[in-house]
Amino acid sequence: MLQETGSGRFCGREHTLPLRIYCEDTDFSGVVYHGNYVRYLERGRSDFVRELGVGLSVLLALEQPATFMVSRLDMRFLRPARIDDRLEVRTRAELASGARLMFRQTITRGDELLLEAVSENVCIKLDGRPRRLPQMMVERLAPYLAESLPSERREDFAVAPVVEGEMTGAA
Amino acid sequence: MLQETGSGRFCGREHTLPLRIYCEDTDFSGVVYHGNYVRYLERGRSDFVRELGVGLSVLLALEQPATFMVSRLDMRFLRPARIDDRLEVRTRAELASGARLMFRQTITRGDELLLEAVSENVCIKLDGRPRRLPQMMVERLAPYLAESLPSERREDFAVAPVVEGEMTGAA
Amino acid sequence: MLQETGSGRFCGREHTLPLRIYCEDTDFSGVVYHGNYVRYLERGRSDFVRELGVGLSVLLALEQPATFMVSRLDMRFLRPARIDDRLEVRTRAELASGARLMFRQTITRGDELLLEAVSENVCIKLDGRPRRLPQMMVERLAPYLAESLPSERREDFAVAPVVEGEMTGAA
Amino acid sequence: MLQETGSGRFCGREHTLPLRIYCEDTDFSGVVYHGNYVRYLERGRSDFVRELGVGLSVLLALEQPATFMVSRLDMRFLRPARIDDRLEVRTRAELASGARLMFRQTITRGDELLLEAVSENVCIKLDGRPRRLPQMMVERLAPYLAESLPSERREDFAVAPVVEGEMTGAA
Numbered sequence: 001m002l003q004e005t006g007s008g009r010f011c012g013r014e015h016t017l018p019l020r021i022y023c024e025d026t027d028f029s030g031v032v033y034h035g036n037y038v039r040y041l042e043r044g045r046s047d048f049v050r051e052l053g054v055g056l057s058v059l060l061a062l063e064q065p066a067t068f069m070v071s072r073l074d075m076r077f078l079r080p081a082r083i084d085d086r087l088e089v090r091t092r093a094e095l096a097s098g099a100r101l102m103f104r105q106t107i108t109r110g111d112e113l114l115l116e117a118v119s120e121n122v123c124i125k126l127d128g129r130p131r132r133l134p135q136m137m138v139e140r141l142a143p144y145l146a147e148s149l150p151s152e153r154r155e156d157f158a159v160a161p162v163v164e165g166e167m168t169g170a171a
Numbered sequence: 172m173l174q175e176t177g178s179g180r181f182c183g184r185e186h187t188l189p190l191r192i193y194c195e196d197t198d199f200s201g202v203v204y205h206g207n208y209v210r211y212l213e214r215g216r217s218d219f220v221r222e223l224g225v226g227l228s229v230l231l232a233l234e235q236p237a238t239f240m241v242s243r244l245d246m247r248f249l250r251p252a253r254i255d256d257r258l259e260v261r262t263r264a265e266l267a268s269g270a271r272l273m274f275r276q277t278i279t280r281g282d283e284l285l286l287e288a289v290s291e292n293v294c295i296k297l298d299g300r301p302r303r304l305p306q307m308m309v310e311r312l313a314p315y316l317a318e319s320l321p322s323e324r325r326e327d328f329a330v331a332p333v334v335e336g337e338m339t340g341a342a
Numbered sequence: 343m344l345q346e347t348g349s350g351r352f353c354g355r356e357h358t359l360p361l362r363i364y365c366e367d368t369d370f371s372g373v374v375y376h377g378n379y380v381r382y383l384e385r386g387r388s389d390f391v392r393e394l395g396v397g398l399s400v401l402l403a404l405e406q407p408a409t410f411m412v413s414r415l416d417m418r419f420l421r422p423a424r425i426d427d428r429l430e431v432r433t434r435a436e437l438a439s440g441a442r443l444m445f446r447q448t449i450t451r452g453d454e455l456l457l458e459a460v461s462e463n464v465c466i467k468l469d470g471r472p473r474r475l476p477q478m479m480v481e482r483l484a485p486y487l488a489e490s491l492p493s494e495r496r497e498d499f500a501v502a503p504v505v506e507g508e509m510t511g512a513a
Numbered sequence: 514m515l516q517e518t519g520s521g522r523f524c525g526r527e528h529t530l531p532l533r534i535y536c537e538d539t540d541f542s543g544v545v546y547h548g549n550y551v552r553y554l555e556r557g558r559s560d561f562v563r564e565l566g567v568g569l570s571v572l573l574a575l576e577q578p579a580t581f582m583v584s585r586l587d588m589r590f591l592r593p594a595r596i597d598d599r600l601e602v603r604t605r606a607e608l609a610s611g612a613r614l615m616f617r618q619t620i621t622r623g624d625e626l627l628l629e630a631v632s633e634n635v636c637i638k639l640d641g642r643p644r645r646l647p648q649m650m651v652e653r654l655a656p657y658l659a660e661s662l663p664s665e666r667r668e669d670f671a672v673a674p675v676v677e678g679e680m681t682g683a684a
Contacts, residue, residue: 007362020349022388023398024381024546028539028596031299034241035213035537038206039366046364050426056365057426070205074245080299083541084392084399128202128251178533191520193559194569195375195552199368199425206366210537217535221597227536228597254370255563255570373641376583377551384548412547416587422641470544470593 008047013144014092015048021085031080038073041105041117044089048103052140059134065126066134068101072120079114081107087114096141099123099130179218184315185263186219192256202251209244212276212288215260219274223311230305236297237305239272243291250285252278258285267312270294270301350389355486356434357390363427373422380415383447383459386431390445394482401476407468408476410443414462421456423449429456438483441465441472521560526657527605528561534598544593551586554618554630557602561616565653572647578639579647581614585633592627594620600627609654612636612643 008017019040027033049055059066081087088108095102099122107115123133133141179188190211198204220226230237252258259279266273270293278286294304304312350359361382369375391397401408423429430450437444441464449457465475475483521530532553540546562568572579594600601621608615612635620628636646646654 020385020389022381022385023540023542024384024548026541027536028541028543029238029240029536030541031240033537034244035206035209038209039364042206042366043362043364055426067200069200069202069251070248072245072247073205074243076243077241080240084397191556193552193556194369194371195377195555197370198365199370199372200365201370204366210535213537214533214535226597255568371580371582373582376586377548377555380548380551409542411542411544411593412590414587414589415547416585418585419583422582 008044008051008089010051010144013146014090015044015051017044017047017089017091019043019087019089021081021083021087023083025081026083031082032085034077037075037077037107037115037117040087040089040107041073041075041091041119042070044091044105045103045119045121048091048093049137052137052144054134054137054140059137062134064131064134066123066131067126068121069124069128070119071100071122073117074119075115075117077115079109079112081109081114085109092146093141093144094118094146096133096138096145099132101133101141179215179222179260181222181315184317185261186215186222188215188218188260188262190214190258190260192252192254192258194254196252197254202253203256205248208246208248208278208286208288211258211260211278212244212246212262212290213241215262215276216274216290216292219262219264220308223308223315225305225308225311230308233305235302235305237294237302238297239292240295240299241290242271242293244288245290246286246288248286250280250283252280252285256280263317264312264315265289265317267304267309267316270303272304272312350386350393350431352393352486355488356432357386357393359386359389359431359433361385361429361431363423363425363429365425367423368425373424374427376419379417379419379449379457379459382429382431382449383415383417383433383461384412386433386447387445387461387463390433390435391479394479394486396476396479396482401479404476406473406476408465408473409468410463411466411470412461413442413464415459416461417457417459419457421451421454423451423456427451434488435483435486436460436488438475438480438487441474443475443483521557521564521602523564523657526659527603528557528564530557530560530602530604532556532600532602534594534596534600536596538594539596544595545598547590550588550590550620550628550630553600553602553620554586554588554604554632555583557604557618558616558632558634561604561606562650565650565657567647567650567653572650575647577644577647579636579644580639581634582637582641583632584613584635586630587632588628588630590628592622592625594622594627598622605659606654606657607631607659609646609651609658612645614646614654 008015021032025032025036046056056067090106090108092104093101094104101121101123103119105117106113122130125131179186192203196203196207217227227238261277261279263275264272265275272292272294274290276288277284293301296302350357363374367374367378388398398409432448432450434446435443436446443463443465445461447459448455464472467473521528534545538545538549559569569580603619603621605617606614607617614634616632618630619626635643638644
């Protein structure tokens with residue numbers, strides 16, 4: 001059912017997707033394997049657009065089918081998650097312009113911030129070449145975009161600045 | 172066997188790990204799922220340190236066991252990989268200081284650059300708290316570090332600058 | 343919170359866990375990668391025991407910590423799942439005896455049966471050696487076990503018989 | 514390059530693929546996550562057929578493109594694998610008939626047997642419907658098939674019999 005809504009919910013501009021940590025998510029160090037957070041971030045973005053009625057199934061069913069590739073992903077890992085944890089993936093769309101769609105996301109456990117991420121996603125045709133975002137998608141995204149866009153591209157990828165020495169000082 | 176060497180090889184400062192793309196690596200869009208590159212990058216870093224005799228097994232067997240967590244990962248995806256592709260993960264250590272170890276990596280297919288990544292890894296005790304890099308590790312890493320270190324932390328995470336509009340112009 | 347309930351629900355003896363198929367779950371053939379069903383089955387079993395108050399976190403917090411290893415898994419794949427599908431993992435405990443816990447599971451999409459599986463799980467100590475199921479676990483499982491147990495071990499693993507030639511006849 | 518050979522090698526009928534265990538492969542219990550063995554088994558089968566010149570890329574490039582789905586997988590897990598382990602996936606084709614291709618596989622670490630598996634794979638068209646194995650594939654497989662085929666389908670899935678109580682006796 002193409003118009004089906006996602007598993008998460010919006011609160012204002014922010015979409016929240018709850019998820020549970022299972023055995024499959026952890027590694028031998030006892031915490032969640034860092035690579036798995038990429039999957040959770042993608043689940044959050046997928047649900048965000050599905051909730052707006054422009055999920056992957058809908059885009060593939062367009063007269064000119066579209067999909068997305070991730071062109072940039074910058075993640076900062078702050079605290080580990082563990083087996084049985086209940087986390088929330090929080091997703092905001094920052095920019096929708098040309099072929100590009102940028103998201104700012106966090107993963108939290110209750111009040112704790114575990115991860116911050118910024119991603120750039122490029123809309124592509126099925127042959128892999130970039131194409132403009134479908135007009136329908138631009139319209140549905142508009143109310144959810146950040147009001148003041150970053151003026152400089154490099155800034156797009158600034159996750160919270162790292163305080164020099166904060167990690168090393170404790171050693 | 173703790174001193175076992177890795178599967179890749181060094182050429183000067185750069186370590187190269189070959190890998191094959193299997194069905195498990197791809198997604199429904201026909202190319203490698205973007206989250207899986209995080210696994211390949213980690214394989215490259217693991218083999219890099221294993222080859223130097225300071226792999227995960229060795230660090231866990233120290234009198235004061237150590238392991239690593241990834242604290243930052245910035246990836247730029249340039250071209251997709253496909254089923255049966257043979258790729259190479261190229262890994263350079265950029266900085267080893269205090270508890271921090273930074274790597275710059277690329278993933279290539281023949282002459283094609285598929286991905287660039289910069290990662291920051293923090294050495295931790297088994298209780299998850301940061302600790303200085305083991306002295307033995309610092310010594311073995313020394314010959315492989317970049318000669319001129321970045322002077323400013325923010326720059327550490329600059330992967331190749333994105334030319335504004337290069338992706339969007341084609342749409 | 344150790345006594346937290348799971349994400350699914352029981353209907354009689356059967357536990358049902360809903361799940362969503364994301365990009366990460368698919369492979370280049372366009373459907374869910376067969377290896378990923380193993381993860382869904384484990385999520386179903388994890389939620390089953392968590393709902394009974396004997397989840398992995400609880401077992402690890404026992405005076406004599408316990409965990410599980412899968413010793414046998416037999417799966418029959420009947421129909422493929424696709425991106426955005428909503429599936430249900432249906433789990434029944436069949437036997438709890440000594441160190442062994444056996445489950446019979448299906449994965450469905452609406453009325454369609456996609457997969458059948460039987461698994462044997464062995465309770466182990468943290469050193470990897472088998473141990474009896476914790477008494478608390480046996481008691482909580484009792485109301486959920488099959489009334490008539492299979493009398494012969496080999497039968498435990500009979501998933502629905504395959505009709506000879508049903509697959510080959512269509513070629 | 515479609516005719517490229519695989520990463521493993523044949524010794525008689527048996528194909529052996531070496532692999533390394535990385536952090537991504539383990540779970541919080543300290544050993545390899547059971548679901549990941551499915552990926553290793555698939556890598557072994559993929560390399561087996563690639564080495565014969567009938568890998569996935571070749572089959573997709575046929576005039577009548579073909580691929581495979583796994584229709585049955587029965588695994589018995591005997592011993593755990595750990596971080597940094599070097600394993601071998603050993604693969605034998607047992608039967609190639611109609612649309613079906615059956616394999617018997619083991620995963621070993623040196624002399625230790627870690628896992629036994631039997632799988633049934635069905636050749637399908639791109640629309641998901643079964644089709645006969647491509648004639649070229651049947652011919653290339655012929656020298657590698659078991660000489661005496663199991664006479665009864667059910668037996669196909671008998672991995673080594675489980676000695677009743679062997680796991681439970683130790684508790």
